[in-house]
Amino acid sequence: MGKSIIEKIWDYHVVQKEEGKPDLLYIDLHLVHEVTSPQAFSGLRMKNRKVRRPDRTFATMDHNVPTVNRKQINDAVAKNQMTTLEKNCQEFGVPLADLDSPDQGIVHVIGPELGLTQPGMTIVCGDSHTSTHGAFGALAFGIGTSEVEHVLATQTLWQSKPKTLKLEINGKLSSGVTAKDVILYVLSKFGVQFGTGYVIEYCGEVIEGLSMEERMTICNMSIEGGARAGLVAPDETTFSYLKGRKFAPNKEEFDRYVEHWSAFTSDKDAKYDREIVIDGSDISPMVSWGTNPAMTAKIEDAIPTVADYETEIEKSTLERALQYMGLNQGQKIEDIKIQHVFIGSCTNSRIEDIRKAAEVVKGQKVHPSVRALVVPGSQGVKQRAEEEGLHQIFIEAGFEWRESGCSMCLSMNDDVVPAGEHCASTSNRNFEGRQGAGARTHLVSPAMAAAAALYGHFVDIRKLTPVEVR
Numbered sequence: 001m002g003k004s005i006i007e008k009i010w011d012y013h014v015v016q017k018e019e020g021k022p023d024l025l026y027i028d029l030h031l032v033h034e035v036t037s038p039q040a041f042s043g044l045r046m047k048n049r050k051v052r053r054p055d056r057t058f059a060t061m062d063h064n065v066p067t068v069n070r071k072q073i074n075d076a077v078a079k080n081q082m083t084t085l086e087k088n089c090q091e092f093g094v095p096l097a098d099l100d101s102p103d104q105g106i107v108h109v110i111g112p113e114l115g116l117t118q119p120g121m122t123i124v125c126g127d128s129h130t131s132t133h134g135a136f137g138a139l140a141f142g143i144g145t146s147e148v149e150h151v152l153a154t155q156t157l158w159q160s161k162p163k164t165l166k167l168e169i170n171g172k173l174s175s176g177v178t179a180k181d182v183i184l185y186v187l188s189k190f191g192v193q194f195g196t197g198y199v200i201e202y203c204g205e206v207i208e209g210l211s212m213e214e215r216m217t218i219c220n221m222s223i224e225g226g227a228r229a230g231l232v233a234p235d236e237t238t239f240s241y242l243k244g245r246k247f248a249p250n251k252e253e254f255d256r257y258v259e260h261w262s263a264f265t266s267d268k269d270a271k272y273d274r275e276i277v278i279d280g281s282d283i284s285p286m287v288s289w290g291t292n293p294a295m296t297a298k299i300e301d302a303i304p305t306v307a308d309y310e311t312e313i314e315k316s317t318l319e320r321a322l323q324y325m326g327l328n329q330g331q332k333i334e335d336i337k338i339q340h341v342f343i344g345s346c347t348n349s350r351i352e353d354i355r356k357a358a359e360v361v362k363g364q365k366v367h368p369s370v371r372a373l374v375v376p377g378s379q380g381v382k383q384r385a386e387e388e389g390l391h392q393i394f395i396e397a398g399f400e401w402r403e404s405g406c407s408m409c410l411s412m413n414d415d416v417v418p419a420g421e422h423c424a425s426t427s428n429r430n431f432e433g434r435q436g437a438g439a440r441t442h443l444v445s446p447a448m449a450a451a452a453a454l455y456g457h458f459v460d461i462r463k464l465t466p467v468e469v470r
């Protein structure tokens with residue numbers, strides 16, 4: 001029987017196997033950030049241990065960093081986490097992209113951008129959205145702080161073999177529909193638990209046609225569906241993205257690596273524990289209206305009503321979400337007003353995301369009642385965007401153009417949404433308080449967020465004139 005890419009990567013990395021016990025996996029790449037690493041390093045220090053493979057470990061600061069006045073960190077906890085990471089990396093010899101580094105950025109943006117993330121690898125990080133790296137055909141998943149310590153010390157991890165889920169997206173996406181809409185649609189249809197216990201392989205014509213940035217957006221939100229990880233088999237798109245990147249194999253070695261990477265694809269007769277097939281042409285630009293990512297509707301639709309649900313639990317969940325969001329049953333999505341726009345986060349802050357938003361914004365002005373932020377995912381993205389003049393488009397329209405970091409994705413730094421206000425956000429989580437106490441988050445694509453910034457409410461980007469969206 002054939003094997004899926006998930007099983008192939010797994011089997012390739014098993015160091016020790018014992019009946020009835022988790023497997024011991026070798027870890028190829030360990031990414032580290034300031035929030036989930038301090039106790040892990042303290043643990044090493046206490047046990048007098050070293051980092052086993054500093055050369056397979058890479059750290060950055062992202063969650064706490066200010067996106068203006070970079071060095072002025074007002075919050076004591078944030079400051080402490082950042083200086084602690086600096087000290088730890090120095091002491092243990094781990095490379096760090098600090099605030100002065102041109103490589104600094106959100107951990108899930110810089111891994112791929114620097115070419116650290118490669119096909120067939122096992123990749124871990126003390127962060128749930130590590131699934132992003134799966135876009136390269138890597139098995140990449142988030143781990144807890146005690147596991148971070150284990151990987152630092154041994155470069156291995158005990159793991160139980162996950163179940164496999166094949167999610168095939170066929171057909172074609174209509175114009176104006178992006179990768180973000182694909183994953184929001186999947187969540188709206190199958191809920192926030194459909195992936196529990198599984199690693200998802202995304203495949204089908206739609207996925208094959210996506211760029212690496214778009215594949216990352218989809219893999220990133222696998223975790224919102226409960227999955228441990230999500231991945232896409234590597235292909236020419238993957239290889240050409242990697243070519244020439246800082247830590248990717250050099251010219252002489254590249255072809256040899258491509259051969260090695262190409263082995264990590266699923267056999268035609270591979271069996272999965274579950275299979276889902278969807279049609280890409282069913283997808284519209286999507287907007288989340290509630291307090292989890294599955295509470296999402298098509299832009300042309302309306303918020304559901306209690307009559308749409310059968311059980312009392314579902315009905316009261318709807319009521320509770322709408323109370324928090326300050327919205328009404330049956331309200332049209334296009335009628336939801338927003339006061340903030342956040343274009344950023346590890347879901348949608350790469351160069352293509354910034355370009356797509358800029359296309360919508362070009363020559364227009366941000367609505368007077370909206371505060372809008374663009375936060376590039378890394379210094380690399382920021383520099384590239386500035387070389388292309390994209391920052392000017394945003395600044396002239398009235399957007400704030402910031403330094404890289406997690407920013408408004410979560411309220412761990414100065415970028416927060418005030419209580420009761422609505423934010424069109426390109427991030428991945430919309431639970432109560434995520435962007436600040438009482439903040440109301442709506443998850444959307446970069447193009448949809450940009451359009452909402454101009455109008456002060458959600459608009460269907462498919463209805464904008466071709467001059468506005470090319």
Ligand SMILES: CC(C)[C@H](C(=O)O)[C@@H](O)C(=O)O
Pocket residue numbers: 035036063126127128129142410
């Ligand atoms: C801070 C970190 C542990 C957390 C995560 O793991 O997801 C963060 O990145 C988030 O998105 O909520």
Ligand code: SF4
Pocket residue numbers: 062063106107108127129345346347405406409410427428
């Ligand atoms: S951008 Fe958001 S989701 Fe991504 S790592 Fe940072 S806080 Fe987590």
